[in-house]
Amino acid sequence: xxxxxxxxxxxxxxxxxxxxxxxxxxxxxxxxxxxxxxxxxxxxxxxxxxxxxxxxxxxxxxxxxxxxxxxxxxxxxxxxxxxxxxxxxxxxxxxxxxxxxxxxxxxxxxxxxxxxxxxxxxxxxxxxxxxxxxxxxxxxxxxx
Numbered sequence: 643x644x645x646x647x648x649x650x651x652x653x654x655x656x657x658x659x660x661x662x663x664x665x666x667x668x669x670x671x672x673x674x675x676x677x678x679x680x681x682x683x684x685x686x687x688x689x690x691x692x693x694x695x696x697x698x699x700x701x702x703x704x705x706x707x708x709x710x711x712x713x714x715x716x717x718x719x720x721x722x723x724x725x726x727x728x729x730x731x732x733x734x735x736x737x738x739x740x741x742x743x744x745x746x747x748x749x750x751x752x753x754x755x756x757x758x759x760x761x762x763x764x765x766x767x768x769x770x771x772x773x774x775x776x777x778x779x780x781x782x783x784x785x786x
Contacts (some may be wrong), residue, residue: 654745656696656709656756657684658777667741682757683777685733686743686750696721697774707775709756712773717766718759726767730759745778 659667660681670681671772685694709731713773719731733754736776741752758764767775 643644654778655685655687655691655694656777657686657745658682658779659684659743659752667743671779682755683775684736684752685754685756686745686752688751690716690733690753694719696775696777698723698773700725701772719756723773726771726773729764729767731756732759 658670658694660670660677660679661667661674667684673679675779683696685691690711696707696709698705698707705723707718707721707723709721711733712720713731717733717735719733721729721731723729733756736752736755739743741751744750
């Protein structure tokens with residue numbers, strides 16, 4: 643089965659979910675119209691891997707970054723961008739939520755929630771440079 647253009651551009655292990663109800667996660671398109679909530683990036687899979695490919699847009703140009711687990715502390719991952727430097731993400735364990743997601747006809751566990759360790763630096767770089775990270779959000783090819 644051929645991947646759609648959308649699936650080729652997004653990591654199958656880094657997903658973007660919105661928080662609805664207590665502890666329930668859904669893709670943004672699965673929320674009600676005009677629903678307002680916060681979202682987060684999550685790692686999904688059978689177990690936590692040592693590295694992941696994450697995707698970003700830098701001034702409108704698609705780019706891939708490698709998110710690598712810190713050898714000293716498995717709760718942190720680092721992505722290095724050649725122009726903006728290192729971004730450290732805290733990977734909060736969420737196994738206690740016992741959440742599964744169906745993606746590409748397979749069921750995966752939600753393993754960790756990713757949050758920038760230095761949120762102000764991350765947001766500053768994003769705003770000043772039209773830079774943002776994207777996760778799989780289960781959109782159709784025509785949606786953004």
